[in-house]
Amino acid sequence: MSAPGPILDVANIEVIYNRTVQVLRGLSLAVPRGQVVALLGSNGAGKSTTLKAVSRLLEIEDGALTGGAIRFDGQDVAAFAPHALVRRGLFHVMEGRRIFEDLSVEENLTAATFARPGGRPSRGFALVYEYFPRLFERRSGLAGYLSGGEQQMLAIGRALIAEPQLILLDEPSLGLSPILVEEIFSIIARINREQGTAMLLVEQNAAVAFAVSHYAYIMETGKIVIDGPVERLMHDADVREFYLGLGAAGQGRSFRDVKHYKRRKRWLS
Amino acid sequence: MGPQPAPRPEDAPAGAPSAAATPSLAVAGLSLRFGGLKVLTGVSFDVAPGSITAVIGPNGAGKTSLFNCISGFYRPQEGTIAFEGEAIGRLHPPARARRGLARTFQNIALFRGMTVLDNIKLGRHVHMRTNLLDALVYWGRARREEIEIRAEIEERVIDFLDLNHIRHQPVASLAYGLRKRVELARALAMRPRLLMLDEPVAGMNREETEDMARFILDVKEEWGTTILMVEHDMGLVMDISDHVVVLNFGQVIARGRPAEVTRNEEVIRAYLGAGDVGALRARIEGREAA
Amino acid sequence: MRIGALKTSYAADHALFDTPVQRAWLGLGAALLLAFPFVADDYWLYLACLVAIHVIATTGLNILTGFTGLVSLGHAAFMGVGAYTAALMEIRLGAPFLLNLLGGGLMAAGVGVLVGLPSLRVKGLYLAIATIAASFILHFVFQNWSTVTGGIAGLSVPPARILGIELARPAALYWVILPLAGLSVLAAANLFRTRIGRAFIAIRDRDISAEILGIPLLRYKLMSFGLSAFYAGLAGGLFAYFFRSITPESFPLVYSIFFLAAVIVGGMGTILGGILGAAFMTMVPEVLKLGVGLASPWLPNAVAILSPVRTVVFGLLIIGFLIFEPHGLAEIWRRIRRFFHLWPFRT
């Protein structure tokens, strides 16, 4: 690799929707090459918005980047159209899977071949089917009728076709059964390890996210509030309480015991 | 409402289905097919009045389809559904709603063009009498009824779910977690006797999940509403449900108290996996090392 | 600047016009409309009546398309049904004027319900096209059921009478048409304060979930079709008495498009939008004509290109509004109001 810097560098960005609602306020983060970085935060904090800003899909939703800079592989993403970014190796797996429901599984993968500059993935679809044998079984069925987990596999499979340098993954565990969460995350870890693909992972399930990530950021209302290597964050008391649901002593806390009046997060006050 | 002692599943009187009381909901031999695809096969289970029953199972097992059968959107080819002793299998969805079946949806289904308050009011629809003529004239019955339900909703639902500050906002502008809460509010406005929740905490972090858990428990305890819920968050299911039904490929593979179910080998194989993040991490790292 | 009004009861929160300022404006508007016939000439009264008729029809279409989300391109045909019914009741039965209007409305509602029947299965734009089909079939009936509709030659309608007074001129009809338009709009506004209006909107936003929440889809879709067609029929009845002659060509497909355009230009799903849209779209050709009149000294063939220019402007208005102000005139009006609300502090 030529450039030594991080594959993705987000500096102080601000995002406004519909010219009225400011969602990001000076957010910065970086993804080193070949690493998995987790981005956590409560609902509506702006995690998905951050990813959309990076992949430039923001404009479609009437959002605009009003400040800061985003550099992918050393170049400002503002210089590229969304599809051009994809062809340069930045793939965004969107929230809610967003597979093409009335295309077959294989056609969904074909659609992703547009992400390859030459049009053909170097190993065809073999790589995808190797990671997700289940997709191979259902390759000619309509994607709309896949189960949630299979759809998520397909969404990640599309990313693999592109052979990207960086994958933005938005809540891959959303609505998946525990076993599938495990499976998907194992594969995510495997892809990162075997292909050397860097990932920026947005996740609600902090526990599994920590399991695959090297570094994590936690954001609230549009900015980063804590960040650090996963090892360190896992021992932060607030993170343990609010993201992992662990009591001070480390044991799990039952939902039945949740008080009506709870301690609020320190960084909000 | 202050913190109350939460009854443990073990000592809840209606915790497990008992032969004596009429079950709130009784599903028997339900089968649903789409063309050649068997989505549900011979599903049977009861929901005890006043309990929280969780339906779990792998993706595509047919949980949402089961809900759709119960609320009448899908027509199962075989089987019966009885609600509080009455067979409702042939009723149209609105008729079921009128009998007290309310639900939320897996992919939030709020009405984007309405405010929070109107969305919630819509839940009262089935219990209102205003007809077209009343509505056009407005003065008289329609007005009386509108003001009546407004008062009831404000006092019972909006205060209860703490939605005061957003009642006049259009739902489109709300954050995800709040939308889920508005959906719950809309279902509660239907004065449900059975509340069906399809993945109420999906996409929520730990803290928000805790809030939702509290609301669910409060609904059960303060309103005495029976709850049937689909959820993948095993932490939540374990902690708050009284009874668990496990579906796999459209069939019930296990039933019972949460603790029993989680020990079931088949459930672990099909659904839970190791279920332990520490182990996952260890496995991933182990492989990395290898 | 106005300070936010505090409400002390739920009833107050439900009122249509909730502040004294709004009521004052409303009173002023009503007074102007009352005074209008005494200052305006025939031409302006004619336009006022036509606008009012279009307001009724547009509000009806707005109920169906703007609020219930069912696109209809058969609105002019429903209007035709109302017009023919009213005319026939007048000619054949000699029934009284207001009853004929009601009859026209009800008959149109019946036909509307019939046309709405496929709406349970046929969705979205497929439905829109099905209504085009219905409109052609109705047109065929108007044209070929000659013994009743007078065929292609149509029907001539005697002037309306109320209590023995003949209402032949716009100046006289104004006193019937305008109150009817007012009542129609008020009734529509009322509707959306109640469960029925909410059900319509719910169907527009997500019909399947609405059904599961207890709204019988077919019944409400048909209700919306029927009500919308009733408005069209009422407008059609007035049309018959206003123009005193109806032919199948009086209710062409472009007339339906005109109403749809009025709904969009005014603002889909707002009551005010129906009024503004109808008035705007009715007035545009007149303004254009004025413009051509002014231009004709310089452009000798201005009159000749007026017709195509009108066609172009009609299209551009639709496109322009949809692109630049999708929420229509009602939204512009709202912004203006907000501006004065906060004035002089912020824009």
Added chain:
Amino acid sequence: INDGIADYVKIVNEAGGIQGRKVRYIPEDTGYKVDQSVAVFNKITGSNPVSFYYSDSTGFAKTINPELNRKNSMIMAGASFASELNNPKAYPNQFVAGPDYSEMIGVLLEYIAKTQPGARLALVNSDTEFGRDPVAATEAMAAKLKLPIAVKIVTPPTSVDVSTEVLKLRRANPDFTLFHGYILAPLPEFMSQAKQLGLKTKFMGTFWSMDNSIWARVGEPADGFMGVMPYRYYYDEAPDAPMLQKIRAMRPEYQSTAYMQGFLTAMLFCESAKRALAAGQELTAPNLKAALNTLKDFDTGGIIGVPITLSGNTIPVGRVYRYDAAAKRMIGEGDWIRLGKDAG
């Protein structure tokens, strides 16, 4: 039309007006939409005292009739030749500056009966108010003249492809095919397909499809097309047509048949005003109409080839013309035909 009216008005005013009164002409475009026309009517009559109104369409003529009768202050003529208007009882204040559609067909039928007795006819009409107007009357007249009708064809207003209709025509194999309710399309296609099929039938049309310039653009396939025309063509150099010379002097380029129609209408308007004023009457509708009805063998300055008489609400005259592609002109065939006079 507009130009025709304007020109005649100019001629009159340059000649000092009607008994010293100038004539003012207010043109407005309505796009042939009834509500537009009514708006215009109200606008003009609301702000001007009007004696003559030129209307644009049959629909409008019918719509406004009650109002016209109520006002009783003006008379109206227009672009419509609808047979229905030829009813002085129902339409006392309107007239048609020419034959109505039925009478146009009548002219054609008389021509046919004269040149080829017993010829078989095909009637082709568009499915519009305009197209269906003379059908019933045509059948009656044809029966009277002993011309059998071999086939009746109705084309939908939007249809462009006429092959199936041509097939029908071929089966019926008529001697004459009478079109009514069209301006141009689909006549040329009918004619060229029929020629390909070797049909011998002769094609005929009515006023609105008789304009020279339309057929000039069609060119070759138009050759032999015939039709009825109540006025002379712009280029007609008949010696008894001083008005045409005047027109040619005013406008050097070809003027359409519609121009002639407008011109004649204006002429009749003015003539009626002249006569009414001469009789010392006010310009009210009954007076104007009465004045109009006094027209007996009135000389139109050659716009129409024979002196005209208003009968009922119309002027039932016309002449059959045939298009000659080589000359690029409509050429007169036979004499002017006056219905009800020359007919046996």
Added chain:
Amino acid sequence: MEGFDPLFFAEVTLAGLGSGALLALTGLAFVLIYKATRVVNLAIGEMLMVGAYLFFAFAAGLGLPAWGAIPLALAGGGLLGAAIERAIIRPMLGESPIAIFMVTIGLGSVLVGLVEIVWSPNPTQLPDFIGAAPVFLGEAYVSRKIAVGFAVACLVIAGFLLAFRTWRGGVALRATAADQAAAYSCGIDVPAVFCAAWALAGVAAAAAGILVGAVGGISPTMGVFGLSALVVVIVGGLDSVAGALVGGLVVGLLEAWSGTFLGGEYKIVATFSLLLAVLVVRPYGLFGTAEIERL
């Protein structure tokens, strides 16, 4: 009609198939746009009309021979399509289907008005470029123009059918239609796809326009032909190329038969009744894909 004449019936049927092919070609233009952009384009008839007028301008106005004027007119149609996409469809991305549907209605009106201003509202004829010698199939007569139209339409549609089977662009088209953001994220150049779809549709519409104009003459109101094409695509299914072909032929036949055996005034009712019947039985047309409705 007296008795049944098989030859006559065959001729009517052939004529019906011929005009059906023209309908199918127009339907194809419609389907292309719908497939890629989910836009129900009510202005398709007007695009067709503009295509015919462009040919008229090149052939009669500039006096070019047919082989020169046709490609120019087709290119013009394509440009028009692309321009429409750029100017009014792209700003509408993400709006409701109803709104976009209305925009195309507005567009139709603008096109008619512009043509009337440029070329006057009067109907005219296209210069003849097909020739007049009739074609006989066995004993049955077929108008030459109709025969040529049929051949061209069938060739074009067959070409598109083949392309959609094998060509990757077909997937891009459908993916874009299904979810623009997701298509972007797969590296598909969404604006380019949109533009291409509209341009291709413009070409197809212009081709149909030239053929229709050759048969029936041209006038600013010839866009109503688009209404019949609308019936075609509803019957065939909005998103199916094969559906356009089948629907076109079915509607063409129905028009021919009803026009001949019932009378011309029944043509429109017959086709629209067919439309209603199909919709009630198959709400998404004969070959259209049903929307996936899940909760």
